[in-house]
Amino acid sequence: MTQLLEKPPAPAAAPSPAELAARHGLAVSGARVPLGTYVRRLWRRRHFVTAFATARLTAQYSQAKLGQLWQVMTPLLNAAVYYFVFGVLMNTKHDVPDYVPFLVTGVFVFTFTQQSALAGTRAVSGNLGLVRALHFPRAALPLSYCAQQLQQLLFSLVALLAILLCFGVPPTASWLLVPPALALQFTFNAGLALALARLGARTPDVAQLMPFVLRTWMYASGVMWSIDKVLADRNLPHAVTVLLEANPAAVYIDLMRFALIDSFHASQLPAHVWAWAVGWALLAGVGGFIFFWKAEDTYGRG
Structure with missing residues (x-):
């Protein structure tokens, strides 16, 4: 009778989903891995980055009759408009030797940074189908967009060198400075695109705001006018002078002008220009x- 009154033992509690996952070696899909592991995975997908960039560049003007010629014609037409407005109407070409090469170099170099930033804001938000369907380091997307813009710039440089020769600017040994200057600018652009990709993925309104920010940045970067001449002719506050000279876009533009244009002398460069270029590249690239990596597990969710 006593045995009949005793309660049966309670059944063992079922393991939680987390315990089952740990028992069978399962992990969260898209979870953020350590930084070193992330870098190694990204390096293994370097061929995807270059192939994706090339495919996008090829498809960009596939529907246009002039095709890939627009890669060169677009920045050249922009330079022609800026020359008419700023060089002719506003006479900013006054006291600027070789103004056409000066202007075209500034337009091409700034366009590289401008388009990298614009593409970066939509790198994740514009590829949600890819992000949600496949598992890969999401940093590959903004980096591929920057690689696409670098390829675009290399096409434009062919036209730029032809313009330099047509306007009597001779090839010099300083042209060898172009590759390191471009490498530093690419590193800066990549870091900027990665940061904006995270912001754009979280807040889509960033993509709408960026054209206004970039247009203001262009006007402050000496694309159409000489920062050196402005600083020499006006007694500006020291803080304004430092901001204009340390502006990363202006730094890379000045380096390219110094490398390519014989009449653009070292005296027109801001102090410690190469230190500024390396510092901006490291700050933007690494930072x-x-x-971007810190939010790796949030992309494509919600």
Whole structure:
């Protein structure tokens, strides 16, 4: 009778989903891995980055009759408009030797940074289908967009060198400075694109705001006018002078002008220009990459 009154033992509690996942070696899909592992995975997908960039560049003007010629014609037409408005109407070409090469170099170099930033804001938000369907380091997307813009710039440089020769600017040994200057600018652009990709993925309104920010940045970067001449002719506050000279877009534009244009002398460069170029590249490149990686597990969710 006593045995009949005793309660049966309670059944064992079922393991939680987390315990089952740990028992069978399962992990969260898209979870953020350590930084070193992330870099190695991204390096293994470097061929995807270059192939994706080339495919986008090829498809960009596939529907246009002039095709890939627009890669060169677009920045040249922009330069022609800026020459008429700023060089002719506003006479900013006054006291600027070789103004056409000066202007075209500024337009091409700034366009590289401008388009990298614009593409970066939509790198994740514009590829949600790819992000949600496949597992890969999401940093590959903004980096591929920057690689696409670098290829675009290399096509434009062919036209730029032809313009330099047509306007009597001779080839010099300083042209060898172009590759390191471009490498530093690409690193800066990549970091900027990565940071903006995270912001754009979280807040789509960033993509709507960026054209206004970039247009203002262009006017402050000496694309159409000489920062050196403005600083020499006006007694500006020291803080304004430092901001204009340390502006990363202006730094890379000045380096390219110094490398390519014989009449653009070292005296027109801001002090410690190469230190500024390296510093901006490291700050944006490393900082932007880490900033993007920290939100790796949030992209494509929600």
